[in-house]
Amino acid sequence: MSLQFATRLKQLPPYLFQEIDRLKAELKAKGVDVINLGVGDPDLPTPKPIIERLKQAAEDPANHQYPSYSGMDRFKHSVARWYGKRFGVDLDPATEVLTLIGSKEGIAHLPLAFIDPGDLALVPSPAYPVYHAATLFAGGESHYLPLYRENGFLPNLDAVSGDTARRTKLLFINYPNNPTGAVAERDFFEKVVSFAREHGVIVCHDAAYTEMAFDGYRPMSFLEVPGAKDVGIEFHSLSKTYSMTGWRLGFAVGNARVLAGLGQVKSNVDSGAFNAIQIAGIEALEGDQGCVAEMQRVYQERRDVLVAGLRRVGLDVEPPKATFYVWCPTPKGYTSAEFTARLLKEAGIVTTPGSGFGEAGEGYIRMALTVTKERIEEAVARIEKLSL
The missing domain is CATH 3.90.1150.10 (Aspartate Aminotransferase, domain 1)
Structure with missing residues (x-):
C-alpha cells in the first residue's frame, strides 16, 4: 500500500x-x-502543593468523567481572579475565559476558526513555529514581520502595506518573547490595538512568559491597554510559571466572540482538560506564589x-x-x-x-x-x- x-x-x-x-x-x-x-x-x-492537590482530586471518581468543553467554572473563576490581581484586568469567567489543554493547543486551533484559504496571518520572525504551522493547517498564508535587534525585536506594523492588511485576519505577537527574550511596553501594545481596530484584525497575544521575569521587572498584559479586549485575546499557560509543562493546562482570555469561535473548534476536536488537573491549576493560581x-x-x-x-x-x-x-x-x-x-x-x-x-x-x-x-x-x- x-x-x-x-x-x-x-x-x-x-x-x-x-x-x-x-x-x-x-x-x-x-x-x-x-x-x-x-x-x-x-x-x-512542580511545587508540592500543586502535586498534592492533584492527588486528592484524582481520587475523586467524579473527576474521571468527561470535563466541560470550555473548562470547569471553578477554574475559570480562578483565572479571572488571578488576572484581576496580577494585571488589574476584569474578566467575565463565563464568556471571557476558555480553558485549554496547554496554550499551544489553543494557539494551534485558533486559525481554524477565523482563517479561510487565501487569508493572511501576520507572523513574527523569528517566532515559536506553531504560529505558522497553525496558519498553514487552516489553509492560510503567513506574512512575516521581521524582528530586529535595532527595533528591540518588535515588529514594525507601519511597514504592513494596505493590501496585506486587507487580507489579514490574525496578528500573532508574543511578549515576553520566545526566542529573543525581548519585552514590550504599553506604547507598543497601544499601537497593536490601533492597528487591529483600523484593519479589522484579531490580535493573538502569546503571554506564556509574563511570570518568568528578572531584576524586579513586571511584564504587562496586552489586555491592560484600553480597547484590547475589543480586538483580541491573550493566551497563558501554567507550564512555565509553575513548572507544569507535562500537565498540559492553559487558558485564553479576552474577546468573547473570538473565544466562542475557538471554543467551537475545540468542542469538535477535543473533550476538555482533565478536571483533576484543573483543580490542581486552581491551587497553582490561588496558592502561595x-x-x-x-x-x-x-x-x-x-x-x-x-x-x-x-x-x-x-x-x-x-x-x-x-x-x-x-x-x-x-x-x-x-x-x-x-x-x-x-x-x-x-x-x-x-x-x-x-x-x-x-x-x-x-x-x-x-x-x-x-x-x-x-x-x-x-x-x-x-x-x-x-x-x-
Missing part, C-alpha cells in the same frame, strides 16, 4: 525541537556528556552566569529581562546552523539555531536556562576552550 502525506504536511519544515531531540539522543548513544540548552522545558519540579518568586531567582542566577560567560568569550549578549532564554549572536563567520553544529560536535552542548525560528533569526542561537547553574558553568567552560 502506497501512502502519501497530505500537502499541508509536506509544506511544513521539520519540527525544530523534534530534530534537536534526535541529535541529542545520537550523542548520548555515543557516550557524550550532553548539556542540553536546546528546549525550554523547566527542570525545576512564593514558588514563582523562587523560580525567578533561580533562573536569574543562571542567566547571570551564562551571560557573563558568553561575554568573556567575546559574544555580544544582552541579558534578557524575562523568559528563560538567552538570544546569543553567532561569532563572526558563522551561520546559526554552523555555530550550533560546532557547539554540539566539539563541546557536547545542545542549542537551537535561530534560523529554525524563521529567516530573521539567522545570526543567533537560543540557549535555554533549564539546567542547573553548575551545568551552565560547565557549558561556559567548554565554550571557552573552543577559542571562538
